Amino acid sequence: MxxxxxxxxxxxxxxxxxxxxxxxxxxxxxxxxxxxxxxxxxxxxxxxxxxxxxxxxxxxxxxxxxxxxxxxxxxxxxxxxxxxxxxxxxxxxxxxxxxxxxxxxxxxxxxxxxxxxxxxxxxxxxxxxxxxxxxxxxxxxxxxxxxxxxxxxxxxxxxxxxxxxxxxxxxxxxxxxxxxxxxxxxxxxxxxxxxxxxxxxxxxxxxxxxxxxxxxxxxxRISNIQSMPAEAVEAIWHPFMQHSERSANTITAIDSAYGDYFQTHTTQQNPSTTSEPAVLKPAFDASASWWTQGLGHGNPDLALTAAHAAGRYGHVMFASAVHEPALRLAQTLLISMGNARLSKVFYTDNGSAGMEVAVKMGIRAAATRYGWDAQKDDIKILGLKNSYHGDTIGTMDASEPSIYNKKEPWYTGRGHWMDFPTVKMSKGEWIIEPVIADEGEVKTFESLDAVFDISSRQTDAKAYRTHLDHDLAELHQKGVKFGALILEPIILGAGGMLFADPLYQRCLVEAARAYDHNPSSNNDPLAWTGMPVVFDEIFTGLYRLGRFSAASFLDVQPDIVANAKLLTGGVLPLCTTTASQSIFEAFLSNDKTDALLHGHSYTAHPIGCSVANKSLEVMAKLQDSADWKGFKGQWQGNEQLSTSAKSKQDEGVWSMWSEAFVKAVSHRSQVDSVFAIGSVLAISLKDADGQGYASKAAWSLRDKLLAGSPGEDWVVHSRVLGNVWYAMGAMTTSRETIQALEERIYNAIE
Amino acid sequence: MxxxxxxxxxxxxxxxxxxxxxxxxxxxxxxxxxxxxxxxxxxxxxxxxxxxxxxxxxxxxxxxxxxxxxxxxxxxxxxxxxxxxxxxxxxxxxxxxxxxxxxxxxxxxxxxxxxxxxxxxxxxxxxxxxxxxxxxxxxxxxxxxxxxxxxxxxxxxxxxxxxxxxxxxxxxxxxxxxxxxxxxxxxxxxxxxxxxxxxxxxxxxxxxxxxxxxxxxxxxRISNIQSMPAEAVEAIWHPFMQHSERSANTITAIDSAYGDYFQTHTTQQNPSTTSEPAVLKPAFDASASWWTQGLGHGNPDLALTAAHAAGRYGHVMFASAVHEPALRLAQTLLISMGNARLSKVFYTDNGSAGMEVAVKMGIRAAATRYGWDAQKDDIKILGLKNSYHGDTIGTMDASEPSIYNKKEPWYTGRGHWMDFPTVKMSKGEWIIEPVIADEGEVKTFESLDAVFDISSRQTDAKAYRTHLDHDLAELHQKGVKFGALILEPIILGAGGMLFADPLYQRCLVEAARAYDHNPSSNNDPLAWTGMPVVFDEIFTGLYRLGRFSAASFLDVQPDIVANAKLLTGGVLPLCTTTASQSIFEAFLSNDKTDALLHGHSYTAHPIGCSVANKSLEVMAKLQDSADWKGFKGQWQGNEQLSTSAKSKQDEGVWSMWSEAFVKAVSHRSQVDSVFAIGSVLAISLKDADGQGYASKAAWSLRDKLLAGSPGEDWVVHSRVLGNVWYAMGAMTTSRETIQALEERIYNAIE
Missing domain, CATH: 3.40.50.300 (P-loop containing nucleotide triphosphate hydrolases)
Structure with missing residues (x-):
């Protein structure tokens, strides 16, 4: 290509x-x-x-x-x-x-x-x-x-x-x-x-x-581009980086970006075959710019939309006020999520802040209903191991102790985190690998659809329920107070691209909802029971996995959902935390101090809301695009299936990455396992040194793809998570591009 | 007007x-x-x-x-x-x-x-x-x-x-x-x-x-505008609001905004004198949209700047990467702050996240130097009472227990917060009101410049030092571990618009720097000593008080500074946390887990950085504008002073609000005290019910100004903080507009 x-x-x-x-x-x-x-x-x-x-x-x-x-x-x-x-x-x-x-x-x-x-x-x-x-x-x-x-x-x-x-x-x-x-x-x-x-x-x-x-x-211009990495080393403190490893050689200068590609300059680029080396090289943005990119870099429609909002409002304060972009976005989210529980949208600026709000909503609602003492009682989060919800202290506290947070003096793990079974393709077969001791064997499935066919997996469900009921009963007996169950549905992103068994997550939600200190307290079928259920869909929501809502894969409805990243199509930060009426009502009283006293200066900034409205509109249309139909067909062996399905949710599970490619990769000798769903591809490489997040097993694949081969007119810029190399397309990435990437990736793996 | x-x-x-x-x-x-x-x-x-x-x-x-x-x-x-x-x-x-x-x-x-x-x-x-x-x-x-x-x-x-x-x-x-x-x-x-x-x-x-x-x-369009407040009540969870007080009548619909004005619709607007009531009313945005507005709403240059960055990049991932807008902004900040300590800029999306980073930087640097155990030792913040640094849990923890946070289950006040003397004008005189018991009397100053003439206030300095040395020695003896001193220089914003005596803040910085557990540890004059000093200039920095840096008023240099709000001219969220080399070096090692493992998806988003570059460029030029010269002249009784001053910092203290107006307001019977500095005016009303933040003393002034009088073609939209009514201009608000506002405000107060 x-x-x-x-x-x-x-x-x-x-x-x-x-x-x-x-x-x-x-x-x-x-x-x-x-x-x-x-x-x-x-x-x-x-x-x-x-x-x-x-x-x-x-x-x-x-x-x-x-x-x-x-x-x-x-x-x-x-x-x-x-x-x-x-x-x-x-x-x-x-x-x-x-x-x-x-x-x-x-x-x-x-x-x-x-x-x-x-x-x-x-x-x-x-x-x-x-x-x-x-x-x-x-x-x-x-x-x-x-x-x-x-x-x-x-x-x-x-x-x-x-x-x-x-x-x-x-x-x-x-x-x-x-x-x-x-x-x-x-x-x-x-x-x-x-x-x-x-x-x-x-x-x-x-x-x-x-x-x-x-x-x-x-x-x-050239000297600027060439000196930017060294200047960055002088003036910038980069995110998530051990700076002893930083030098001008490890920094990529990005001159501009368009569509799926960065225009990059690195001091270590592969020598050119032409007489004069090009200063810039197009690099496919395989991390979708930290999972944000939705509609292509430099998208003129989003640029115009942002400018229109800036021209109409700039920013207008949102306290006791409303403007059209924020109102319409809230309404669109409430309708599109297809979750009858949800009724109110709270705005913040990024996923971490939005999850802080979700935590505050959940634990306060629980404390209010159960009469806990906010200052004295130890209110915990129930969650999965390897979850990640952000880097502000409140969201860190909602995640288990790990390498991410152990040296952070103010970090306090406040929760109970469960092991969970994961889905992957290994040596050409879809498997679920149990992590639960008494679950023993690895299960094999004929297709990814079969994994998601929750109603037919009665035996698995029974085993999960028995296990969960036992664990939670023990916690309940100990008097552990859970303020919320927090899950990243289907894919745990920053924790290492782990594909959780949807059936297990569903059973966990049901078990959490039965964890009740006062079961007769509410008869409203849409009200939360047991503990508020929070879905962190910041990474997995908004078509990332092929559907508007990742919750729909589990067929359970959370009480609180956080969305960000793709929300603004890959342009600027904005986050929504959407809550059910019963959560909202927990904050109502005649006392201002009972309110959720949270807000940010640029809350619901019109530019972000306008771009989000536009992005959601465009992504909704993409569902019927030729490229998406082609992607779906690759997974269903039947290009017609998508048109005969009653709704998008009946279409089955699919990915931009073809199943044939996923299967082929799974047979490579370096590969431990692989999966693809929606726009996401994750390849777990054999981790000889067993270092997890600190592992460098995937680095050589990343470096090889970034260097490219002589004569190639584009390379691949990717990020890794320990021994996991991953890639994802924007929602607009074409089949042709994905196919070209598949070839590159397959050839780069041994 | x-x-x-x-x-x-x-x-x-x-x-x-x-x-x-x-x-x-x-x-x-x-x-x-x-x-x-x-x-x-x-x-x-x-x-x-x-x-x-x-x-x-x-x-x-x-x-x-x-x-x-x-x-x-x-x-x-x-x-x-x-x-x-x-x-x-x-x-x-x-x-x-x-x-x-x-x-x-x-x-x-x-x-x-x-x-x-x-x-x-x-x-x-x-x-x-x-x-x-x-x-x-x-x-x-x-x-x-x-x-x-x-x-x-x-x-x-x-x-x-x-x-x-x-x-x-x-x-x-x-x-x-x-x-x-x-x-x-x-x-x-x-x-x-x-x-x-x-x-x-x-x-x-x-x-x-x-x-x-x-x-x-x-x-x-009309029915939309009219129904927006009711629709907002259905779909939106507003920031900082007790929603039992919310109804369509309490929500302002903002149709658009331009310059200093919102175009507003409320169901409770003052009846029109014309035969047909206008649906929209211009309302001066007196909270500068929660203190963000810098260069006028709907500013076409900022809209174009935002669009250019969106068109050139969209967003590009910032991990191990650099792009021109982020690099130039970092360099501009490092140069413009005039603080030789500062060397590295870290990007986040809003003030709260930026202050979380500041806290993490400070306490980790201290823990590393002093060999504290991150998991076991109780590392605290030294600060002032009524400080506010954001709503995420980490920044809440850096503030004293208060009405803002007491019902938040995960809030843990981690610090020691001092009372401090405040500056105000009362009955025509500038005074400093001591809150320190052994400081006894109220001090009177002939001008605001005299308050800021720190070198001539030797007696006050001595008293402060004695007091601070005593308190800190006691804390030191008890073995209290401080990870950082965190101050909002000059004005404590959300805590109630409190004007701290700059001399006291300066003495506190000096005392904190002497609070050393290992005094011989560092000979670099630019390295932190005692504890890292963090200035939260999110509200007070970037010309808010008339100068680029609020630290310059204290004539001390912090080790870490956070900037946001005006940074992007009032368009979209972005925050920078700028740190000294000695803070940066505390995170260097051969172990990735020693790094500051913090980051956000949209870290250093090019749109925000580009708009910030443009805003800083425009604001720098405003310093020499006719309006600013006029403002300064009103405070110095000498229009020439500003040109004869050797630098902007020698110009003395000034405000957009005239000293004559401040004096006149201070004599009103409803008024307890008042001050103005830079673009900020704060009027403390007599609080008969003594309720502080929960007080409604300023509400009637706010409501009166929003209702306006029949025949007036604009009204004033403002926010209050308990019994404090405040207003601020954008950096571009004209003298004529400020004068018209002064008249309105004066007449609305009894």
């Missing part, structure tokens, strides 16, 4: 010429720039990829060229210019900034993956101030660096005077040059006049100044 | 006609729309505020009209149409969307405060697809609701076919109508042809459909 990236070679300086409108002299400016650069460099290339002429004419749009074909053609052409000699290439676009390309996509979107520095030709005509600034804004919100705006000086409208000042305020250099001579009726007269005009252009100081600025900016 | 707001009356429907370019038939469309509406309503008004003709012509721009004059004139004209009869008004703009208004500002920026629904006339000409979409994007990022895009159907370019599909995908209805007849040489011929054209337009179904849609959208 071809994947062109952002273009940047040290000695070939490439400039892209966009026009604020048609008919404003884009080609004349390109010619003048070519002339100017030729005075400096022996080689100056000029490229106009799409046929010239009116961009809206039908014959132009009828061309069958895909965006990717054009991107690849331009990239290859430019690469052929990159010979190691000092040179310049000018790439002229067709029509205006947002004029349609052959695919129907706009020029600016077509070329965005290359992210070339831009020379914007402004509009000198009547109305041209507005069209020029709007064109610049359209480029700017697509992540382009516009280096200069230039236009013809035109006495009557004097657009250039206004625009020079306007852009100077925005750190963009703008200049003007005299307009070309009026067209002469006689062709040779005209040619002569233009020739004189071009010759005269050589003495234009603004043009010369621009060429100097452009060359400096090019060099500066 | 006039303050026009967003225009919305129930029976007068207003539509604003923008053009994607000039010369595309804006006036023709306006005429056709007028005709169409006239078939439905008796009254249809047409308004074209700025003279027609080429918008870039010099004579137009020479008009001396300010934006505010034009806004007020349009608003007044529209108000005169709002008679309670069903009617429509069409406001046509001049030129294109971003064509300059007389002030030089763009049309779209000029009219943004009114935020009228928009009818965008698209460009049917060659290149018009691009100019139309760019124009729409420029409106969209300024927070406008574009209801429809319409253009002439033009066979050759067929722009309308493309645009209909394009906008349908974006939920914007687009349609086209036949173009007008070609201009005829004979004027009366031409008039007749146009007459026929207009008559024929009456049968255009798309036009009729638009008028219906527009009228429905108008009604829907």
């Amino acid at each position: 071809r994947q062109v990236g952002s273009v940047l070679w040290p000695k070939l300086r490439v400039l892209q010429v966009y026009g604020a409108n048609t008919g404003i002299g884009k080609t004349i400016f390109s010619s003048i720039l070519c002339r100017a650069f030729r005075r400096r460099f022996k080689k100056v290339h000029y490229l106009k990829p799409v046929s010239t002429g009116p961009q809206e004419e039908a014959d132009d749009r009828a061309q069958p060229c895909s965006d990717r074909d054009i991107q690849a053609a331009v990239y290859d052409e430019l690469r052929s210019y990159s010979t190691g000699e000092d040179s310049v290439a000018i790439v002229e676009t067709a029509g205006g900034v947002l004029s349609p390309a052959p695919s129907g996509n706009s020029q600016a979107d077509l070329y965005r993956p290359l992210r070339l520095p831009v020379f914007l030709v402004g509009d000198h005509q009547l109305g041209g101030i507005g069209t020029t600034i709007s064109a610049w804004e359209s480029l700017h919100i697509r992540g382009y660096d516009v280096q200069s705006v230039a236009l013809f000086s035109e006495g009557r409208y004097d657009n250039h005077s206004y625009l020079k000042e306007y852009f100077a305020d925005r750190h963009v250099h703008a200049f003007s040059i005299p307009p070309p001579p009026e067209r002469r009726p006689d062709a040779s007269d005209d040619a002569r006049a233009m020739q004189q005009y071009y010759e005269a252009s050589e003495s234009l100081q603004d043009v010369t100044a621009f060429t100097n600025t452009f060359i400096d900016a090019h060099d500066k | 006039r303050q026009v707001g967003s225009v919305l009356w129930p029976k007068l429907r207003v539509l604003q006609v923008y053009g994607a370019n000039t010369g595309i038939g804006k006036t023709i469309f306006s005429s056709i729309l007028c005709r169409a509406f006239r078939r439905r309503f008796k009254k249809v008004h047409y308004l074209k505020p700025v003279s027609t003709g080429p918008q870039e012509e010099a004579d137009d721009r020479a008009q001396p009209c300010s934006d505010r004059d034009i806004q007020a004139a349009v608003y007044d004209e529209l108000r005169s149409y709002s008679t309670g009869e069903d009617s429509v008004a069409i406001v046509e703009t001049a030129g294109g969307v971003l064509s300059p208004a007389p002030s030089g500002n763009s049309q779209a920026d000029l009219y943004r405060p009114l935020r009228l629904p928009v009818f965008l006339v698209g460009d049917h000409q060659l290149g018009g697809i691009g100019t139309t979409i760019s124009a729409w994007e420029s409106l969209h990022i300024r927070g406008y609701d574009v209801q429809s895009v319409a253009l002439f159907s033009e066979g050759r370019y067929d722009n309308h076919s493309y645009l209909k599909e394009y906008f349908a995908d974006r939920h914007v209805h687009a349609f086209s109508i036949p173009p007008p007849p070609e201009r005829r040489p004979d004027a009366s011929d031409d008039a007749r042809a146009m007459q026929q054209y207009y008559e024929a337009s009456e049968s255009l179904q798309d036009v009729t459909a638009f008028t219906n849609t527009f009228i429905d959208a108008h009604d829907k």
Whole structure:
């Protein structure tokens, strides 16, 4: 699969010429720039990829060229210019900034993956101030660096005077040059006049100044990218890192990102096969940027949505107030989760804060109902081993003592955490590996659907219930007070990508709901019983596993759910903690101090809520996309199944990663086990040293994929969790891309 | 002071006609729309505020009209149409969307405060697809609701076919109508042809459909705004609220915001004096949206900056990576804080998480140096009473037991908190009120500068030191282990807007640094001694008090500083925790588990970092603005002082609120004391019932200001903290606005 990236070679300086409108002299400016650069460099290339002429004419749009074909053609052409000699290439676009390309996509979107520095030709005509600034804004919100705006000086409208000042305020250099001579009726007269005009252009100081600025900016950009890792070592304290292992060599500089790919620079990149090594390399973002990426990096619709909210509100305080984006998002979540218990949405800024709120909601509701003393009683969390809910102290306390928290002076494990059986594919078979002593044997399943077919697994259920009832009865007898059961449904993420048996999690929920200190206390079927059940769906919710709600796989309804990460499509932080009415009512009284006195300055910030609304809308539509249908078909052996299913939840379990690939990987000798569900793939490598989180077993796979092989035009950027190497697609990652990744991954494993 | 707001009356429907370019038939469309509406309503008004003709012509721009004059004139004209009869008004703009208004500002920026629904006339000409979409994007990022895009159907370019599909995908209805007849040489011929054209337009179904849609959208918008409070009661769990007190009547619906003002709807607004009550009322955002607002709501530059980062990156994972916005922000903070100790910036998403990191940094550094056992030793925080650092459990634990946290089961106060003397103006005099028993008397100062003239207050310093040395010696003897001193420098915000004596805070820092268990351990003058000193500048930093760093007022340098709120100019959440090299080095070892294992998915999200870079750039420039010079002059009795000062820090203490006003307020009978510094004004009202945070003494002032008086065209939206009513401007709030507020506030207090 071809994947062109952002273009940047040290000695070939490439400039892209966009026009604020048609008919404003884009080609004349390109010619003048070519002339100017030729005075400096022996080689100056000029490229106009799409046929010239009116961009809206039908014959132009009828061309069958895909965006990717054009991107690849331009990239290859430019690469052929990159010979190691000092040179310049000018790439002229067709029509205006947002004029349609052959695919129907706009020029600016077509070329965005290359992210070339831009020379914007402004509009000198009547109305041209507005069209020029709007064109610049359209480029700017697509992540382009516009280096200069230039236009013809035109006495009557004097657009250039206004625009020079306007852009100077925005750190963009703008200049003007005299307009070309009026067209002469006689062709040779005209040619002569233009020739004189071009010759005269050589003495234009603004043009010369621009060429100097452009060359400096090019060099500066490269030196910036190259020095960023070392500068980061000086100024940044990175998350989750032992900094004794940090050096400029271990830091990846990310120049930009688009779709599934980062544009990266590392000091340790694989030597290029071309004469001049590219400064940037596209790297598939296989951690989906720490599990956030949903709709592609640099998504212009999300950028516009964010900007609209910023333009309409900025942020507006949420105490005793409401605004449309927050209200609509709350309503959408309440409806889409399909959980009749849920009734109120609380906003925070990230998963950790949202889980702090979930913990506060749960333990206070329990304390209130059972009459516990908030200051004296030791109220605990019931959960699973290896759970992870965040890094603030309250969420750390909800997780068992581990390597993550043992050196944290204020950490206090407040809970009881159970072992649990895990699902995996091993040597071509789906198995459930018991961790419960009296469960003895490994169970084999013919398909992942069979694992999830909870109603047919009566024997397993009985065994789980017996075991759980016994354990919980013992805890109950000891008087242990549980304020909440907290689960990551299906996949325990940061704890090592562990796939919990859904049947076990379901039985645990049922057992927790029977753990009652006062069973007659509530008759409302939607009220919590035993202890509030919290699902941490921050990682697993919102289509990550193929469905809106991860709870739906267990067919039980939590009392509290936290969502984040994919919520905002991979753009900015926001978290929701959604609670049932019976949880909400536990905080009602005539005393303000009984309230949930929690809040953040940017609670329910409109930008986050707006982007979330847009993301949820787009992801809902993806369910019926051709790519998703294809993914589903790979798991069901029947492409039609998805259309005959009564609802999305009847469709069975599926993944973007094909079952055939998962099976093949499971047979590799380095591999202990593997699984895929939704967008997630996790490969557990044999951990010879048995170090768990501290293990480095997966590091070599990660490093191999990041280095790539000579000649490959993209690499894979991934993260590991101990001996687990994992990857996940965005919700928009194509089948073609996943297939290419499968090949890379399979070949990189021994 | 006039303050026009967003225009919305129930029976007068207003539509604003923008053009994607000039010369595309804006006036023709306006005429056709007028005709169409006239078939439905008796009254249809047409308004074209700025003279027609080429918008870039010099004579137009020479008009001396300010934006505010034009806004007020349009608003007044529209108000005169709002008679309670069903009617429509069409406001046509001049030129294109971003064509300059007389002030030089763009049309779209000029009219943004009114935020009228928009009818965008698209460009049917060659290149018009691009100019139309760019124009729409420029409106969209300024927070406008574009209801429809319409253009002439033009066979050759067929722009309308493309645009209909394009906008349908974006939920914007687009349609086209036949173009007008070609201009005829004979004027009366031409008039007749146009007459026929207009008559024929009456049968255009798309036009009729638009008028219906527009009228429905108008009604829907109003019913949405009116029902939002009740819907919020259903779906939302609000921060910091006892929900038994919540009803639709207590929730403010915020339709949009611009500059210093919300556009609000409450069910309890003061009856209007006009025949038809406006649905929306501008309300000055006096809490600066929970202390976040820096550069005005709906700021188009910040919206564009956010969009550019979203377009260039979206979010990119920050583990072992670096991108330009995060790197530059870290470097700017390190330079601008003027604190040689600081060397590394850690990113989180909000103040609470950032203070959790600060606590973790501090206590781990102390535990490492002193060899404490992280699991067994009780490591405490030294701090001041009434401090507040956030709502996650770790930051709650760093604050003394209080009404905020006493019912929180997992709260454990881990610290020792000192009483402290406070600064206030009482009956016209600046005083320092001792809370320390052996300090006895109230001290009077001739000016706020005298309070801050630390070097001349030797007697006070000696008394403080004696007292502090005694207390800390006692704690030391008891073996109390302090992991950090945590202070909010100068102002303790959420704890009730308490103005701490800077000299006392300085002495406390010095005393804490002498609290050493192993005094010979470090010779680096920039290393921490005694205990790490953490400044929580989340509220007080970044120009809030008039200077970049609040620490500079104390003339001591903390080892760790947290910044948030104003950091992103009031747009979205981001927090930085900046630490000294000696803190950073405490986490270095060959063991990953010694690292600060903290991180958030959206750590250092590029949008937040980019907006922060822009905000810091703009705020730095504001220091030399005319408004700020005026503010400073009000406090120094000498407008020249600020220019003669060697540095910003030599300028003395000042506030946006004039000292004369503060003095006048202090004499009001309801007022106990008052202070102002930087953008902050805090009025402590006499608290007859003595309830502190639960007190409702300030509620009536808040409610009075929100209700406003009949005839006033804006009100004041504020928040209270117990018996303290406070207000703060954004960094861009003008002197004129502050003066108008001073008048309102003074008159509202008895």
